[in-house]
Amino acid sequence: MPTLEELDRALPDHPVLMLVGQGGPSATNTPGKKFLESKGVAVDAQGGIATGKGGANPSVDALDALRAIQTFEDQKRGTLDVMAYSLSVGLVTHGDQSGSWPAVRYEFGPNRGKPAPWKDLVEVTAGTAQSFDPWTSYDAVLELHRQGKLAVRLRLFFSSKDETMDLPYLTQRLNNQFPDFGDDWIRVSGMGENISGGDKSKPNPLYEKAAGLVAAYGWGHNQHGQGPEDEREITAAWERVNAKTPIAGLRWCLAHVANIERETVERLKAIGAGVCPNGAGRAPLRMLVDSGIHVAFGGDGAGAGPINPWVHMQYMVTGKTASGQVQKGQALTRLEALRLYTLGSAWFSKDENDLGSIEVGKYGDLAVLSDDFLDPARVPDDAIRRISSVLTIVDGKIVHDTGVLKTK
Ligand SMILES: [Zn+2]
Numbered sequence: 001m002p003t004l005e006e007l008d009r010a011l012p013d014h015p016v017l018m019l020v021g022q023g024g025p026s027a028t029n030t031p032g033k034k035f036l037e038s039k040g041v042a043v044d045a046q047g048g049i050a051t052g053k054g055g056a057n058p059s060v061d062a063l064d065a066l067r068a069i070q071t072f073e074d075q076k077r078g079t080l081d082v083m084a085y086s087l088s089v090g091l092v093t094h095g096d097q098s099g100s101w102p103a104v105r106y107e108f109g110p111n112r113g114k115p116a117p118w119k120d121l122v123e124v125t126a127g128t129a130q131s132f133d134p135w136t137s138y139d140a141v142l143e144l145h146r147q148g149k150l151a152v153r154l155r156l157f158f159s160s161k162d163e164t165m166d167l168p169y170l171t172q173r174l175n176n177q178f179p180d181f182g183d184d185w186i187r188v189s190g191m192g193e194n195i196s197g198g199d200k201s202k203p204n205p206l207y208e209k210a211a212g213l214v215a216a217y218g219w220g221h222n223q224h225g226q227g228p229e230d231e232r233e234i235t236a237a238w239e240r241v242n243a244k245t246p247i248a249g250l251r252w253c254l255a256h257v258a259n260i261e262r263e264t265v266e267r268l269k270a271i272g273a274g275v276c277p278n279g280a281g282r283a284p285l286r287m288l289v290d291s292g293i294h295v296a297f298g299g300d301g302a303g304a305g306p307i308n309p310w311v312h313m314q315y316m317v318t319g320k321t322a323s324g325q326v327q328k329g330q331a332l333t334r335l336e337a338l339r340l341y342t343l344g345s346a347w348f349s350k351d352e353n354d355l356g357s358i359e360v361g362k363y364g365d366l367a368v369l370s371d372d373f374l375d376p377a378r379v380p381d382d383a384i385r386r387i388s389s390v391l392t393i394v395d396g397k398i399v400h401d402t403g404v405l406k407t408k
Helices: 004-010 029-038 060-068 072-088 137-144 168-175 205-216 229-242 262-270 285-291 309-318 334-348 379-386
Strands: 015-020 026-028 093-096 151-157 186-193 222-226 253-254 274-276 366-369 389-396 398-401
Touching: 004 026, 004 029, 015 060, 026 029, 026 060, 029 060, 072 137, 072 389, 072 398, 093 334, 093 366, 168 186, 168 205, 186 253, 205 222, 205 229, 229 253, 229 379, 262 274, 262 285, 274 334, 285 334, 309 334, 309 379
Parallel strands: 093 151, 151 186, 186 222, 222 253, 253 274
Antiparallel strands: 015 026, 366 389, 389 398
């Protein structure tokens, strides 16, 4: 982490907070230290802010101090900033899996201020950077969409972790939201990456009921898994759901698939489901691609990994993670890595006829890269992560242009 002095040199006038991962530790500069200390956040002399220990987390307190002064205009500006960055690295569509619910204790809307009933019904979090208010967090992107200012496409998945067998929040979403509803820019694509609380490494009747409902209502689904036990149990639940409601047309995806076993992959493939080894460093990519199952790849959200696809593409091609670990025998060719990120991902939001490849009849979305990704002589393996876009076009319009390409 940079020190207070280094941050002061880079940004002397504006307060800054740099956060590691979702819940710190974090660092700030002198104006930031002054602001955060006035809000009761402990900042050390070097500008360091501690992470969670025994229930308290000064880094989350710092985030909350910023959230308290963030305006709706700030949210829109921040959204545009992240979209501009995304276009600068050639990424034109995001699958949004929302996030964990914050530990909000009070109702919104007409019952504002009353103790929230959901605190005993749904899993909430300690409010880290990935916490996501399921009622208000879409407002900024919806407003930008109404204003015609969206520059990247969004495919939304709704996440919730009901804790009780009547699944009140999942049921409300299913009863009140149309699946696959929206337009080319924002569309509702599924439920996930969680649809119930509870341990998924054992038979979980709560999860199985939730998955059964999602299938019966005809929705897409993406489910987070933690390792081989989760993967086996979730697959078994999907098989039982599939016996009642075939899921092959619904584009279900088991996410992360760390160390997934070949047998589990074959079982998923047999019921028409796929895998999304998003952001994971332990998914057997070679085995997954060779199995013929549907595979997507993505960065897993800015709270979990870099947005920049080229960092991930370097990992997929070399098998080497950011910490230097090498996964032997699981590397992909460059074209395979590109396909997982594009056409592979498009399948899971039913966009394969409109997105994912440059073809007549598809949307006019493309990126002109800074160098030839497919040519190792021009871009050696360890330089893949430095690729960017010099010109990005979405819906036939130039939305990012470094000026390298000249028009006559
Ligand atoms: Zn996940």
